[in-house]
Amino acid sequence: MKCHSSINKIILFLILLVFTNQLFAQSDYDLVNSFKQKYNQLEEAITKAKNLEELNSIVADIDRFRNEYVEQKALLDKSLYPGNFDKTFERLNISFVIRNQNFTTIDILQTENLELKEQVTLLNKRNAELMNKIQEYEYTDKKDVNKAAELDALVKELRRSLRKRDELIVSIVDSLLPMMEQTQLSSQEMNSIYIEAERNNVLSNVKHSLLDNIRFIELTSLEPGDLTEIKKQQNKFVEFWQGAGTKLVDIYAGKNKKNKEIKEIDSLFSIWNFTLEQEAWRNIREEFAYNNINLIEFTNSEEFANVLTSFIDEAIKNIGVKSPAESNLTYSSFSDSTWFKVISPNWIPFLIDNKMLDAYQERNVEIKISDWKGRLTPSSFGWMYVLVAVIAVAGLGYMNRKRIFKKQ
């Protein structure tokens, strides 16, 4: 039994001897390579850490790594040229600090975003309530002065609220932009931005905002000044989307459902613009209708110019057919009460500024109006010329007769 135990001890000793010998007979080259490999692994772990907790857990690994190789410092100092043992750990620490700062920044942004997100949710709710109220008021008696004032106040509040909500959405996306600004994002970084964007319902909020803005135009009756304001806001939002949208497309690449949503947002921008333009054309038509000039519907500059010139052509044709008083009334309603009083000073600058009408089209309508006026004048005042001529001839005849009587 004792002999058996001794044999076991000898075997164990021999195994240890071989093992120890192998440990001592280690290749310096392999040792340096394994050091470099572990360094790369740690650096990769730092870069790929998903959160602060994961990053902090690497600190212990770095310490273990240092302790494992500190005895080989002399060899590593010489072999890691142009670096050395300490510089290697300095580099790891720098990587750690940079990544740590990234997470701290992201953490702050996430907290800010959380607050913004809550505000957006509140505003979405508030806007929905305001829109419903406005809709109720639209069905009530518009001649009621008090209600009209209340409606006006509600519209103003809604407009402020919509603008504030849009600004918040822009802020949320802006907070994601620094992360998106990096030229080459790894798929992991793309994914974390995607998660962050999803957490803030970026696409859903942008879509919500666009739909509300469209509904706002449809619900309310807007003056050129209001439309100019909305157009400015729209241009700002379009500019924002052109910058952020293209980046978001990259972030959402491969997510089919989300890609569809981005395309939907693109088309909502077009619808918003189209709705705004239609609102302008509809209001212009209503301005004419208010003065009893009933025009065919027009939805663009060409149709607008054609409808107006056709109306004038028709009115010119009717000179002589209709009574002069009727012709004059039509002219004055069209030209004096609508075109020169409302359309030309209020709507034309809006249409031209927003490239909805060009100066030639405006000029052509004005030439046509001038022609119309020219044709109305002789027919209306022709009989006066005849009367003056008759009086003049009669006067001359009378004076002539008087002279003859005097001579006799």
Next chain:
Amino acid sequence: MKLINFLPLLLLVIAAACSTLKLQQADFAWPVESVISIDKDGKVSDERYSISFDTGGLFYEEFEDSSAYAGKEIRILRDINGYYFITAEKFKNVYVFQMDNGAMSLNNKIFISEFGVEDPALNQRTPYVELIDGGKSLYLTNNGIDRNKK
């Protein structure tokens, strides 16, 4: 007579003038061996130590086949005295070279094993170069294996 008295001094001056200048305590040792893959033309080059040479002759000497380098890598380490120790997998010898006017000339060929080394590695253990193979160590100088060093 006077000239005979000055002759030793004169010889000393002449001897001093003819001797080569030596900068002593030079250390040529590389801290760690270089493991270099041989290119398709049989050449190796090491960026860190700015050295390159053709290995065809070495493989001919070892295997009597100057094209046996294909797909192989050599391990090279310079010792404190400036000798280059070169070996590779399956080599029976470690070759010791020294610089020789734009060439590397063989200084010694140290026989290691009839079966060739399986997984060799060279470590700098000044003043020796340690050859490791399968956990076994041999301490080499340019003159051969130092059997006394354990």
